[in-house]
Amino acid sequence: MMNLALQSEAVQTGTRRFVLEMLGFSAAEKTMLASTFRLTGRRSYCYAEPAAPNERADIYLVNADNPDAIRLMQQRSPSMVAPAVLIGRVASEGAWPVVEKPIHWMRLFEQLDRQMQEALQRRAQRDEEGQWDGRTFRRATDKIVVPPPVFLETNPMESVLVVDDSATVRAFMRTRLAPFRFDVDYAENGEMAIDMAQAKRYTCIFLDILMPGMDGYQVCKRIKASPATKEAAVVMLSSKSSAFDKFRGTWAGCDAYLGKPVGEDELLATIARFLPSARRVAQSILTRTS
Numbered sequence: 289m290m291n292l293a294l295q296s297e298a299v300q301t302g303t304r305r306f307v308l309e310m311l312g313f314s315a316a317e318k319t320m321l322a323s324t325f326r327l328t329g330r331r332s333y334c335y336a337e338p339a340a341p342n343e344r345a346d347i348y349l350v351n352a353d354n355p356d357a358i359r360l361m362q363q364r365s366p367s368m369v370a371p372a373v374l375i376g377r378v379a380s381e382g383a384w385p386v387v388e389k390p391i392h393w394m395r396l397f398e399q400l401d402r403q404m405q406e407a408l409q410r411r412a413q414r415d416e417e418g419q420w421d422g423r424t425f426r427r428a429t430d431k432i433v434v435p436p437p438v439f440l441e442t443n444p445m446e447s448v449l450v451v452d453d454s455a456t457v458r459a460f461m462r463t464r465l466a467p468f469r470f471d472v473d474y475a476e477n478g479e480m481a482i483d484m485a486q487a488k489r490y491t492c493i494f495l496d497i498l499m500p501g502m503d504g505y506q507v508c509k510r511i512k513a514s515p516a517t518k519e520a521a522v523v524m525l526s527s528k529s530s531a532f533d534k535f536r537g538t539w540a541g542c543d544a545y546l547g548k549p550v551g552e553d554e555l556l557a558t559i560a561r562f563l564p565s566a567r568r569v570a571q572s573i574l575t576r577t578s
Contacts (some may be wrong), residue, residue, distance in 0.1 A: 291452075297368070303374065304332065305334045306334065306336070308400075309345035309348050310348075311348055311349065311351065312351035312357020321349070325337075332401075333401050336373060347407070348370075348371075350375070350384075351376070352375060353377055369407050373385055373387065373403055374398045376389060377387060385402075394463075397467060414499060431446075432576070446548045447471040447472075447488060447491055447492045448477060448491065448563070449472075449473050449520075450465075450472060450474050450477070450493070451474075451475045451494065451496055452499070453476050454496070457548070460549075461494060461550075464550075464555055465559075468559065468563070470565075477499050478499055479501060479502055479503070481511075482510050482511065489519075491562065492520065492562045493521070493523065494525055494546075495507060497522050497537070498528075499525075504537075505537070508537070508541050509540050509541060511541075512540075512542075520545075521561075523558055524540075525546050525548070529545075533545075538551075
C-alpha cells in the first residue's frame with residue numbers, strides 16, 4: 289500500500305493520471321481498452337494513453353498471448369517504478385501479474401492500482417534519498433521533459449446509500465461501487481437508513497430485506513411514502529428470489545430487485561439504469577464483457 293502521505297495527497301487533489309502504454313493489442317482491442325479507461329476517468333487512479341510520442345509510460349499493459357508484445361515489453365524494461373500488467377488467456381509465471389481473459393474489468397483495475405501504489409511507494413523512497421523527484425519523473429534524466437498535468441480535480445457524482453446488516457455485503461458493495469466515485473454512505477439497519485435518507489438526498493438506495501428490527505419491505509414503504517425521499521430509487525437485495533418475494537418488493541414500492549450474491553452484470557445494469565453519471569460507463573463495460 290502507498291504510504292500515508294501519498295494517500296493524503298490523492299484524497300486532497302482528486303484523481304491522479306498515469307500514462308499507460310498498451311503493447312501487442314489489435315487496433316480494436318486498443319480502442320476498447322482506451323475507451324474504457326476514458327470512461328472511468330473519475331476513479332482515484334486514472335489511466336490514459338501517452339499524449340505524445342516522447343511521453344514516458346508510468347505502466348505497461350501487455351498482451352501476454354502475443355510473443356511480439358513480450359519482446360516489446362522486454363525492450364521497455366518495466367521496473368518496480370514503472371511496472372507492467374499482462375492480459376492473457378491463461379495465468380503464467382513471471383515477474384508481473386496476469387489478468388486472465390476474458391477481461392474482468394474490476395480485476396484489471398485492481399491490478400493496475402496495486403502496481404501503481406507499489407510504484408509510487410518506490411518513487412517516494414527514492415525522493416527521500418534525494419535521487420529523483422518521486423511524483424513527476426521516473427528518472428532524473430526525465431527532468432528535461434515537460435511533464436503533463438498529473439492531477440485532475442473531480443467531485444463525487446450521485447449519492448448512494450447501502451443498507452445491510454452484513455459487514456461482508458457492505459464491503460462487497462464498497463468495492464464494486466468504488467470505480468464510479470459515487471458519494472456512498474452505509475447503514476446497518478432500517479431505522480438508521482430512514483434517518484439518513486431524511487437528512488440527505490440519495491439518488492439510489494441498495495436495501496437489504498432481512499435485517500434485525502425493521503425489515504427492508506417496511507423501510508422501502510417508509511421511504512416511498514415520504515415526500516422527502518420518494519424520488520430515490522430503491523434496489524432491494526435478498527437471498528430470496530422467488531416470484532412471491534419479488535412481488536412483495538414491488539408491492540412495497542421498490543424499483544428493482546437483485547438476488548444475493550449480487551452478480552456483477554446485474555449490478556452494472558442497475559447502475560446504468562438508476563445512476564445517470566455512470567450510465568455510459570456501465571453500459572460500455574457491459575457491452576465489452578458480453
